[in-house]
Amino acid sequence: MARERRMLSRVPLSCDYTARIMAIDGTWHRDCRIADISNIGAKLTVLGSMAGIGFNEFFLVLSTTGKAHRRCERIWIRGDQIGVRFLPDRSNVR
Numbered sequence: 001m002a003r004e005r006r007m008l009s010r011v012p013l014s015c016d017y018t019a020r021i022m023a024i025d026g027t028w029h030r031d032c033r034i035a036d037i038s039n040i041g042a043k044l045t046v047l048g049s050m051a052g053i054g055f056n057e058f059f060l061v062l063s064t065t066g067k068a069h070r071r072c073e074r075i076w077i078r079g080d081q082i083g084v085r086f087l088p089d090r091s092n093v094r
Helices: none
Strands: 011-023 029-037 041-046 057-061 069-078 081-086
Touching: 011 041, 029 057, 041 069
Parallel strands: none
Antiparallel strands: 011 029, 011 057, 029 041, 041 081, 057 069, 069 081
8 A cells, every 4th residue: 555645634625516626737637536635736637538637736726717727736546546736926027
């Protein structure tokens, strides 16, 4: 069994909050469910095929308008689940 390396505990979401992951350049997107989340990362279950997804960085879109989102880095992948770390927002960087 893998050793737990998280620095902060995560909050499990019993309602399986539905969100979407999307490529930084918008070339692909998939629906997902947030299994658990913390201030620095989350565990996501991707709905549908993982084929055609080329990702190390992507957006986790939390609203239908896209205004609520987090930039993410993939840390691990196991089947249809991925672990992500939230990255700083680069839109304010000049």
